[in-house]
Amino acid sequence: MIQRLLPLALFVGLAVLLFVGVRMNSGKDTSAIPSPLIGKPAPALALPVLPMPETRLAPADLGGKAYVLNVWGSWCVSCRIEHPVITELSGSGVLVVGYNYKDPAEDATAWLQKFGNPYALVIQDLDGQAALDWGIYGAPETFVIDAQGIVRYKHIGPLTREIIAADILPALKGAQ
Amino acid sequence: MLPELGQILLLAALLLSLLLGTLPLWGAQRSNNALMSSARPLSYALLAAVVCSYALLTYAFEVHDFSVAYVAKNSNSLLPPLYQASAVWGAHEGSLLLWVMILCAWITAVALKSRALPQTVVARVLSVMGWIAFGFLAFTVFTSNPFERLLPAAIEGHDLNPLLQDPGLIFHPPLLYLGYVGFSVAFAFAIAALIDGRIDAQWIKWARPWTNAAWGFLTLGIALGSFWAYYELGWGGWWFWDPVENASFMPWLVGAALIHSQAVTEKRGSFSSWTLLLAIAAFSLSLLGTFLVRSGVLTSVHAFASDPERGMFILAFLCLVVGSSLTLFAWRTPKEFGKPFHWQSRESLLLINNLLLTAACAMVLLGTLYPLLAEALDMGKISVGPPYFGKLFLVLMAPVVLLIPFGPLSRWQSDSLGNVARVLMPWLVLAALVALVALFKAPQHPIKTALAFFSVFWITLGTLRFVWQRLRQAQSRFTAEMSGMILAHTGVAVFCFGALMAEALSTEKDVAAKPGQSFEIGAYRFLFQGVQELPGPNFVAQRGAIQVFDGERMLTTLYPEKRQYASGGSIMTEADMQGGISRDLYVALGEPLDANGGWALRLHVKPFIRWIWFGALMMALGAFLVMFDKRFKNRRPQ
Numbered sequence: 001m002i003q004r005l006l007p008l009a010l011f012v013g014l015a016v017l018l019f020v021g022v023r024m025n026s027g028k029d030t031s032a033i034p035s036p037l038i039g040k041p042a043p044a045l046a047l048p049v050l051p052m053p054e055t056r057l058a059p060a061d062l063g064g065k066a067y068v069l070n071v072w073g074s075w076c077v078s079c080r081i082e083h084p085v086i087t088e089l090s091g092s093g094v095l096v097v098g099y100n101y102k103d104p105a106e107d108a109t110a111w112l113q114k115f116g117n118p119y120a121l122v123i124q125d126l127d128g129q130a131a132l133d134w135g136i137y138g139a140p141e142t143f144v145i146d147a148q149g150i151v152r153y154k155h156i157g158p159l160t161r162e163i164i165a166a167d168i169l170p171a172l173k174g175a176q
Numbered sequence: 177m178l179p180e181l182g183q184i185l186l187l188a189a190l191l192l193s194l195l196l197g198t199l200p201l202w203g204a205q206r207s208n209n210a211l212m213s214s215a216r217p218l219s220y221a222l223l224a225a226v227v228c229s230y231a232l233l234t235y236a237f238e239v240h241d242f243s244v245a246y247v248a249k250n251s252n253s254l255l256p257p258l259y260q261a262s263a264v265w266g267a268h269e270g271s272l273l274l275w276v277m278i279l280c281a282w283i284t285a286v287a288l289k290s291r292a293l294p295q296t297v298v299a300r301v302l303s304v305m306g307w308i309a310f311g312f313l314a315f316t317v318f319t320s321n322p323f324e325r326l327l328p329a330a331i332e333g334h335d336l337n338p339l340l341q342d343p344g345l346i347f348h349p350p351l352l353y354l355g356y357v358g359f360s361v362a363f364a365f366a367i368a369a370l371i372d373g374r375i376d377a378q379w380i381k382w383a384r385p386w387t388n389a390a391w392g393f394l395t396l397g398i399a400l401g402s403f404w405a406y407y408e409l410g411w412g413g414w415w416f417w418d419p420v421e422n423a424s425f426m427p428w429l430v431g432a433a434l435i436h437s438q439a440v441t442e443k444r445g446s447f448s449s450w451t452l453l454l455a456i457a458a459f460s461l462s463l464l465g466t467f468l469v470r471s472g473v474l475t476s477v478h479a480f481a482s483d484p485e486r487g488m489f490i491l492a493f494l495c496l497v498v499g500s501s502l503t504l505f506a507w508r509t510p511k512e513f514g515k516p517f518h519w520q521s522r523e524s525l526l527l528i529n530n531l532l533l534t535a536a537c538a539m540v541l542l543g544t545l546y547p548l549l550a551e552a553l554d555m556g557k558i559s560v561g562p563p564y565f566g567k568l569f570l571v572l573m574a575p576v577v578l579l580i581p582f583g584p585l586s587r588w589q590s591d592s593l594g595n596v597a598r599v600l601m602p603w604l605v606l607a608a609l610v611a612l613v614a615l616f617k618a619p620q621h622p623i624k625t626a627l628a629f630f631s632v633f634w635i636t637l638g639t640l641r642f643v644w645q646r647l648r649q650a651q652s653r654f655t656a657e658m659s660g661m662i663l664a665h666t667g668v669a670v671f672c673f674g675a676l677m678a679e680a681l682s683t684e685k686d687v688a689a690k691p692g693q694s695f696e697i698g699a700y701r702f703l704f705q706g707v708q709e710l711p712g713p714n715f716v717a718q719r720g721a722i723q724v725f726d727g728e729r730m731l732t733t734l735y736p737e738k739r740q741y742a743s744g745g746s747i748m749t750e751a752d753m754q755g756g757i758s759r760d761l762y763v764a765l766g767e768p769l770d771a772n773g774g775w776a777l778r779l780h781v782k783p784f785i786r787w788i789w790f791g792a793l794m795m796a797l798g799a800f801l802v803m804f805d806k807r808f809k810n811r812r813p814q
Contacts, residue, residue: 005506007502007505008499015499
């Protein structure tokens with residue numbers, strides 16, 4: 001009988017291990033990956049501005065205002081989901097800069113025309129080179145940068161009203 | 177509207193599988209004919225519902241219905257038509273639906289082919305499979321709905337992962353699933369036998385071809401995956417001991433053991449409870465593989481979107497299925513009815529084969545889960561790499577290779593292994609001599625090279641010795657079972673040679689190349705001509721051209737590419753190679769180095785690497801061939 005129970009006993013051990021594994025994993029929230037940039041100056045790289053690519057804009061040119069940098073692309077499904085939330089945020093008087101990531105200018109413009117442009121201005125990173133400096137994994141991602149140009153906060157994934165209320169607005173308040 | 181129909185069909189399938197899981201099983205307990213005979217119609221209806229639902233999802237891909245979230249995430253209007261169909265199983269939700277559809281196809285095949293079996297057995301087997309279908313359908317419907325709507329609809333999809341835009345993907349997952357799911361037949365038979373409390377050699381005989389089919393498909397699926405990694409990923413390797421590769425390899429090892437032990441149980445009646453246990457283990461490991469891939473517990477290149485809720489669901493299902501079957505096993509294992517055998521006999525050889533294969537599987541399982549164990553015990557993050565697997569595997573498989581020729585030549589019940597050894601001695605000596613020559617001739621890694629030659633000569637000559645013995649005997653004839661065994665064992669020889677030679681004699685060079693510069697590897701000279709930009713259907717490619725010379729003769733021009741996909745902007749390396757029987761020439765493009773057209777290149781010469789997949793193909797064909805043995809022809813019960 002003991003011999004017959006052996007496979008079951010082994011499996012119980014395995015199941016416990018897997019259970020622990022799943023539990024550990026559920027604690028691991030991927031959006032909680034802290035950015036090494038937090039507390040450091042935002043990358044100084046100047047990027048072309050969307051409607052007029054000849055104009056380049058570096059974060060320092062924003063003239064000492066705190067702002068929210070939102071990474072998006074017309075190809076990005078989740079960006080569609082957070083779009084109304086971004087619109088609300090910029091409607092409430094927050095300076096929201098769009099960071100158009102790996103997106104041809106025509107597509108990006110068409111997207112903004114179709115759904116509305118919530119951004120005070122949009123900078124373009126066509127080949128994703130500058131994204132390396134920012135440590136951008138993909139779209140959507142959102143940064144809060146204070147008046148001194150220091151990165152205060154980063155969120156990976158679509159924004160929700162809850163996240164704005166709980167994290168973005170407090171970060172901005174501290175950033176003025 | 178159509179996606180909602182697919183959704184409804186999926187719910188109908190869930191209900192049907194629940195009925196299939198309960199009604200015939202209850203009927204078998206109560207000896208109620210009407211309930212038992214409901215098993216077949218329910219199976220057909222279940223398949224129909226799932227196939228229609230699957231077809232509707234495929235249709236959503238064809239018409240670019242980006243209001244379906246799954247389509248929007250995994251397709252794009254630029255996606256070539258071929259990949260629109262295969263994109264259906266390109267991510268978690270759709271591949272799960274494919275899993276369920278293949279399971280339902282197996283259920284229907286069992287229903288159609290089981291007329292010769294007693295009605296209670298058929299009812300129980302189909303019911304057990306119905307429960308499995310129910311579990312996976314519930315998983316699909318409640319945690320991973322492929323028909324979920326995206327509101328508002330996306331105007332453009334996110335595109336299929338470029339890694340998966342390759343012909344290899346079209347067949348890799350379906351073949352793998354055919355194998356995984358195929359083990360559910362042997363599993364269902366084992367459970368039916370345990371419920372009944374006795375094993376009938378007749379049922380084992382009936383279940384054998386199914387196990388062979390499943391194992392053959394699994395072999396093809398794994399081999400194709402390995403070839404795809406070699407061909408597509410541009411790493412130049414063919415096996416990485418990645419957790420997900422291991423997940424498919426574990427059921428393969430146990431499946432190989434099961435094929436052999438089923439043969440013993442069918443012919444001699446021995447090892448019957450061991451066979452039952454292996455049948456449960458093979459399918460349980462398939463489920464474990466599904467769990468590991470989809471729960472995000474382990475990190476891997478294959479990682480599907482991980483989601484703890486899904487992880488919990490499969491874990492609960494896994495515990496339910498495996499826990500209850502092992503409890504049933506402990507409680508009701510039937511008495512052994514096998515004939516006794518001497519320790520020197522074919523039975524003992526097959527027992528050793530089984531133990532070695534199972535030990536190898538346990539070793540892979542331990543290595544795969546060790547990082548998790550270490551993390552759970554707070555010993556820090558550990559990764560277990562190829563050195564562990566490679567060494568242990570070699571140690572465990574060496575005796576298998578050594579014993580392969582003994583198996584077919586020894587007799588059932590009792591034999592003198594000394595006699596068999598005497599018959600094989602000349603061939604052992606010959607193989608050893610060839611290996612000795614290889615040992616001194618090899619340009620590098622002499623021991624691995626010698627092992628390569630020894631294994632291919634020893635297994636092939638030993639197997640041919642068996643063929644010769646059959647031919648010499650007056651009643652010499654080869655049953656399909658025997659021919660399949662010969663083919664598969666020779667496949668092992670071919671595989672061993674390819675794997676060991678590629679390990680031992682591969683040469684590779686990473687070079688910084690300017691246009692016009694050439695590099696030598698062994699007898700081959702690679703001339704780099706430069707890189708051009710070329711547009712593709714949904715990507716832009718940087719394409720290099722490299723001429724390869726053998727002495728003065730030009731062999732070929734290779735065109736490796738780096739592709740930048742339009743959507744998402746991900747970059748993929750497409751290596752180019754010229755394959756051959758005795759070697760592959762392989763070139764992958766690295767990074768651009770300067771403005772003058774200089775590029776980093778990786779050049780490989782890989783001897784005999786194709787033998788790996790050819791050997792696997794022979795094993796799979798051997799397994800399929802066995803299914804056509806006359807003894808497995810369906811006969812009505814006497």
